[in-house]
Amino acid sequence: MSVTVKVPAKVNLQLGVGPLRDDGYHDLVNVFHAVSLFDEVTVTPGPLAVTVAGASVEGVPTGPDNLAAKAVVRLAGHLGRAPEASVHIEKAIPVAGGMAGGSADAAAALLACARLWEADVPLPVLMDLAADLGSDVPFALLGGTAVGLGRGERLTPLSCEGEFHWVFALADGGLSTPAVFAECDRLRAAFEAEAGWPHESPDLLAALASGDAKALGAALTNDLQPAALSLRPSLGRTLAAGREFGALGELVSGSGPTCAFLAADAEHAAELAAALAEAGVARALAAATGPVPGAHVLS
Numbered sequence: 001m002s003v004t005v006k007v008p009a010k011v012n013l014q015l016g017v018g019p020l021r022d023d024g025y026h027d028l029v030n031v032f033h034a035v036s037l038f039d040e041v042t043v044t045p046g047p048l049a050v051t052v053a054g055a056s057v058e059g060v061p062t063g064p065d066n067l068a069a070k071a072v073v074r075l076a077g078h079l080g081r082a083p084e085a086s087v088h089i090e091k092a093i094p095v096a097g098g099m100a101g102g103s104a105d106a107a108a109a110l111l112a113c114a115r116l117w118e119a120d121v122p123l124p125v126l127m128d129l130a131a132d133l134g135s136d137v138p139f140a141l142l143g144g145t146a147v148g149l150g151r152g153e154r155l156t157p158l159s160c161e162g163e164f165h166w167v168f169a170l171a172d173g174g175l176s177t178p179a180v181f182a183e184c185d186r187l188r189a190a191f192e193a194e195a196g197w198p199h200e201s202p203d204l205l206a207a208l209a210s211g212d213a214k215a216l217g218a219a220l221t222n223d224l225q226p227a228a229l230s231l232r233p234s235l236g237r238t239l240a241a242g243r244e245f246g247a248l249g250e251l252v253s254g255s256g257p258t259c260a261f262l263a264a265d266a267e268h269a270a271e272l273a274a275a276l277a278e279a280g281v282a283r284a285l286a287a288a289t290g291p292v293p294g295a296h297v298l299s
């Protein structure tokens with residue numbers, strides 16, 4: 001018997017970053033949006049092991065450091081049983097790309113093992129286990145569009161009308177999430193910019209609720225973007241190219257280096273992806289739509 005779970009990537013439509021907390025995290029206003037780039041995680045009975053396959057899986061650990069393995073151990077500990085599951089990850093979400101690929105695999109492994117072990121774990125408990133594994137993990141279980149407060153784990157679903165069309169410019173090499181948050185703190189200190197308390201953007205919430213892509217494009221913001229650009233200046237060219245080719249909005253996804261571009265419809269997305277590929281400003285381009293559901297069992 002095996003269980004396969006399909007799980008989406010995320011893009012952050014608003015990432016408001018508050019001051020550094022005593023525990024090393026930042027309080028956020030984090031508007032998550034699940035998009036149609038998916039990993040598939042399959043668990044089979046057997047000793048704990050992780051295998052990974054996909055077009056670009058460099059840097060993904062196959063030992064106990066893999067977030068999916070940590071999820072297996074965490075759930076087994078909660079249930080008081082041995083962490084017996086062999087995990088296979090089919091990876092399409094870019095690695096260390098700011099699209100929460102590792103978090104998605106952890107969420108998928110939690111759900112898959114709960115099913116494999118026939119354990120009745122209530123959703124709120126699964127959400128708490130997910131939050132222990134990482135700030136982005138609970139959203140990968142929930143999917144759709146949602147705002148995350150605290151370190152991003154306290155989620156409230158948001159009303160989102162229709163479907164939005166995205167193009168993602170994948171970069172060579174990743175960016176480390178802690179390094180990007182640290183660079184954000186460094187830049188704020190260097191420019192003596194006080195980190196204010198972030199607030200949800202009313203324009204963004206209205207654009208989502210009405211399905212207005214043009215208004216959404218104008219409302220996209222990411223407080224980590226200056227830090228990602230400081231660590232990877234070439235992203236400035238990528239973002240400028242998308243603007244020049246008529247994207248409705250563009251921003252770095254989360255901690256980067258993936259850049260996200262909003263298109264008017266599927267045709268516009270295909271044109272935008274072709275123009276960005278032609279301009280040579282990305283390792284690869286991927287078109288996707290959002291919102292899509294969170295982690296769910298396939299078999």
Ligand SMILES: C[C@](O)(CO)[C@H](O)COP(=O)(O)OP(=O)(O)OC[C@H]1O[C@@H](n2ccc(N)nc2=O)[C@H](O)[C@@H]1O
Binds near residue numbers: 015100134135136255
């Ligand atoms: C940038 C985002 O992807 C936006 O959704 C997330 O905030 C990051 O979430 P994540 O990768 O699940 O991050 P975690 O594994 O929880 O934390 C990794 C590190 O990122 C930094 N971190 C993360 C979340 C947060 N609210 N404040 C932080 O400062 C901390 O240095 C932390 O040690």
Ligand SMILES: Nc1ncnc2c1ncn2[C@@H]1O[C@H](COP(=O)(O)OP(=O)(O)OP(=O)(O)O)[C@@H](O)[C@H]1O
Binds near residue numbers: 106175256
């Ligand atoms: N299942 C996994 N898939 C990808 N990376 C993993 C996994 N487990 C552990 N890692 C490690 O975590 C690092 C960050 O990977 P991930 O792809 O989750 O980054 P990210 O998308 O930038 O994260 P986020 O957007 O949540 O900040 C990788 O460089 C890798 O060393």
